[in-house]
Amino acid sequence: MKIGKVLIANRGEIALRIHRACQEMGIRTVAVHSTADAAAMHVRLADESVCIGPPPARESYLNVAAILSAAAITGADAIHPGYGFLSENANFAEMVEAHGFVFIGPRPEHIRMMGDKIAAKDAMRRLGVPLVPGSPGALASLEEARQVAAEVKYPVLIKAAAGGGGRGMKVARDESELEEAWRVARTEAKAAFGDDAVYLEKYLDRPRHIELQVLADTHGHVVHFGERDCSLQRRHQKLVEEAGSPVLDAAQRNALGAQVTRALQQLGYRNAGTLEFLWQDGQFAFIEMNTRLQVEHPVTEMVCGIDLVKEQLRVAAGERLGYGQSEIRFQGHAIECRITAENPDTFLPSPGRVTTYHAPGGLGVRVDSALYSGYAVPPHYDSLIAKLVVHGATRAEAIARLRRSLAEMVVDGIETTLPLHLAIMEDPEFQAGDYTIHWLEQFVARRNAGG
Amino acid sequence: MKIGKVLIANRGEIALRIHRACQEMGIRTVAVHSTADAAAMHVRLADESVCIGPPPARESYLNVAAILSAAAITGADAIHPGYGFLSENANFAEMVEAHGFVFIGPRPEHIRMMGDKIAAKDAMRRLGVPLVPGSPGALASLEEARQVAAEVKYPVLIKAAAGGGGRGMKVARDESELEEAWRVARTEAKAAFGDDAVYLEKYLDRPRHIELQVLADTHGHVVHFGERDCSLQRRHQKLVEEAGSPVLDAAQRNALGAQVTRALQQLGYRNAGTLEFLWQDGQFAFIEMNTRLQVEHPVTEMVCGIDLVKEQLRVAAGERLGYGQSEIRFQGHAIECRITAENPDTFLPSPGRVTTYHAPGGLGVRVDSALYSGYAVPPHYDSLIAKLVVHGATRAEAIARLRRSLAEMVVDGIETTLPLHLAIMEDPEFQAGDYTIHWLEQFVARRNAGG
């Protein structure tokens, strides 16, 4: 099936990213946008654009009827959902396909499966992917929680089955904390997701977040593009990502990759996806699978020399991968800084007009951003405004390159996290690769205390 | 010898390029500049800056005393000359070394040797590098010119021995044109260089310009980084460069590379250099050697994954290369567009204030430019304002990427050659790689005629 025109059901830098891949492949693009994004870069660059609603995402970027109408009107062949918004909505994927469009992403049943964290873990356990020890499913009672916690040993984590974004997630460091954690997690789960089912797992106290990028065609071939280390998070939001992880060697990467690709082949998975793991003391524990392109995909592209979005489009059109795992090589090191429109100390959002935007340049520097001088960052959406990604022959060179390019970059008129990223790059612990998923929170606290 | 501080004896994008490499290596930088460049990007980013004279290059960027004084005052260890200005001035290189600074470039005697085109060809002939057939040296008389022309067969070219930039260079298509070509070339040579010595060589009527990038350390190791095809020239100025050449395969590259690296090892060459060849019908003919970094070095960096300026600095500090020829791999394809502040049809210079500058971004795109929004391009210097360099898995992908990134790039307030580059990328002959050094002149003529 030939894809001649793609509707991009997203906004910001990822809409621009998808547009660029399409344009380089000779595929026409349709930008759909809210009234708040009428002057956005991807809207200006797209071959066609359709305004689909007012600023609130619920009435525009989450408005399935408007997006499908726009696809019908413009004669699009396929829809790329990007990340966030409708990208992991199985009903949307089904409706896209039911209306005769190609959904550039996984099969709806796999989106649904991975959207339910318990079902996802069940599937992965069955398929031989390593998991963190914990309850086999939702907990029937506090008593069951006590039993499982005693088995896997404290500290433990109680999590909403329908959860995400850190809501409905509580730690119990010992048995005395369990009952309260159980109650609060259930209450939050009910409030946030309308479902108070919770499960329990061993709480890893100093893990890294390491994830594996996979890609599958519709002919049964699955490959992986190595790992990303995304341990640098604040409130479960990633800030800095690396490929590869400072703690993994080729043998560990290959072993995990083999387990995962075998599992996804059995599952009959399609298109791109990412399996997220906690890693500690040489052990991986699957936590969830993202059935979409991820924000941090560029670091993988830069070490592997592939264009993941083009691969998504090729696979969605029914093409074969055309290469095997052994042809995927990893060269050098890549790091991404997510620059957001936030105060770098308080993280208060700072939307508004960008008076001057100046991107850094030179060897090994990539900027994915929809900013331009004079652009007003709207207050309605995510605060991510730019991804600064560098590649270097070594991790040390990549860090040096980030320091110099962060110093060259200018986003004036609004507050951004550029100074925070510069401070991270200058930190000896970060430079040594010596961090866990808790490091960044502590670093920010130290920075704010130190003044 | 440790290099801790480098004085950058240049301006514009190349000064910024050198600054970036130094900064990433932890080397401090000194920018020297004319009064016209006080607000230039590299001056602002450098660790220190010294104003060395008024706008005319003769009194600033060519002012040897001022540059050496600035180096002494700031305590610089080394001087990087960039390209142009003093970069191929053997006397300058000697004075730099006599004053106890490291000259980041070749030995003065090799700069002097390659600056004299006849001496350069003599040396290369002796060292076994292929040459275009012609007179063994300067012509003693018109009679000798006639004899040699009869031997190598018409058309022939009469060229100033001291020449460059196309001055003192005349074609004779047959014997009837020889006497006039001889007279005019001598007159021009005398006027331009104060020396009427001329020589004669076979005129290749449809050659490509292909050059080889080399690097030598001070321990006798020489490697090459493959070729660049720089056939797209207008009035002997390169506009578009590619690595590798669309007409060369690995065997031809390796054969030429082996001849050249052997020759330079015998010569005892040091640091970076480029041998320029005409290529036609599978044959290379050496034309000259540039004993410096070249404008188009980024395409080589992007296919080889090395940072040539960092390599220059390492070698200048006395380090060993640390890798052999077999470790240098060529991946994908890279193309550079030189964006100049000129009318894209008439090529009239267009200095002035850049009201909006917006660099393209995304995967595989590199911009080397000292522009920023609000910067005034001064009328005193070269019109090169930006180098847009892309890398792709294939030549076709690189061209597609250039098309989309040229369309994203904005330089407002002055005229630029962006539209010309876009037209070149859209041309089927260029896309087929089917061009000679005459192609661009004809393309421009067709474009202007077509309106």
Next chain:
Amino acid sequence: MSNGIQFDPEAIRALAQILKDTDLTEIELVEKDSRIRVARTLPPAPAMQMAWPAGLPQAAPAPAAPAAMASPAPAAEESIDLAKHPGLVASPMVGVAYLAPEPGQPPFVALGSRVTQGQTLLLVEAMKTFNQIKAPRAGTVTRILIETGTPVEYGEPLMIVE
């Protein structure tokens, strides 16, 4: 030549209609010494252009883009004025406009119709649902800015009722 140029007004009108129906911008017919050429200038996309700084890339004119072409005749400036018109009826959704309840039926309203508040003015079809677009106030229909079959985007001017 001094006789003046002979021409067939009906042929020109027919070509104009073809031009309009096919979304072409130019048709030229040449036969021996005769030449008929009809052309029209497509209006640029409306209001959203205003926030864009002079220097930044402009989307290539997209002749196949229905959204950009929905407003037929009026020049860009006029369409901006219309968007701010106090009598504006704008599309509440993306879809396709229909002036009549069914093919072959008369339209809900015509230019100059007096309408009461809540009276149906036209339909916008989205996802196979026909949504009635009702008059927000009583008044006279002074402009009809779309035709049956015109694709419309969110917020696009449909009619003026004043």
Next chain:
Amino acid sequence: MSNGIQFDPEAIRALAQILKDTDLTEIELVEKDSRIRVARTLPPAPAMQMAWPAGLPQAAPAPAAPAAMASPAPAAEESIDLAKHPGLVASPMVGVAYLAPEPGQPPFVALGSRVTQGQTLLLVEAMKTFNQIKAPRAGTVTRILIETGTPVEYGEPLMIVE
């Protein structure tokens, strides 16, 4: 405490001189309960900053950069004014300034000296050549902006003769 703080003005002066001679920006001495801290703010580099748009990167202040430090005491704004002063004597070259013909000799001129046109005001040494900087006009030396040993860049204000 009510006795007032005891201090030694000479010690402070001595520290100030050390600060100046060594190009430090701060010296702090602590002994038991006493603390003396002397600091000075280095003036930012002069005029060239003005053309730079607000947003673009500023070179980090470089304490070791002689060029940026050549103008000793005056604030940045003053040094901009001096550059436009009608009585300005600016350096015609990069080099090192000398106020006297030889070490131990009296300076060519002092503050308040009356000078004639063409009279030597100071020397700027570049490449081991001592270049005489002469008064462009007759007048009084009202400002001496450099000291012996100060590195100067092209166009840098040296003296004011008015």
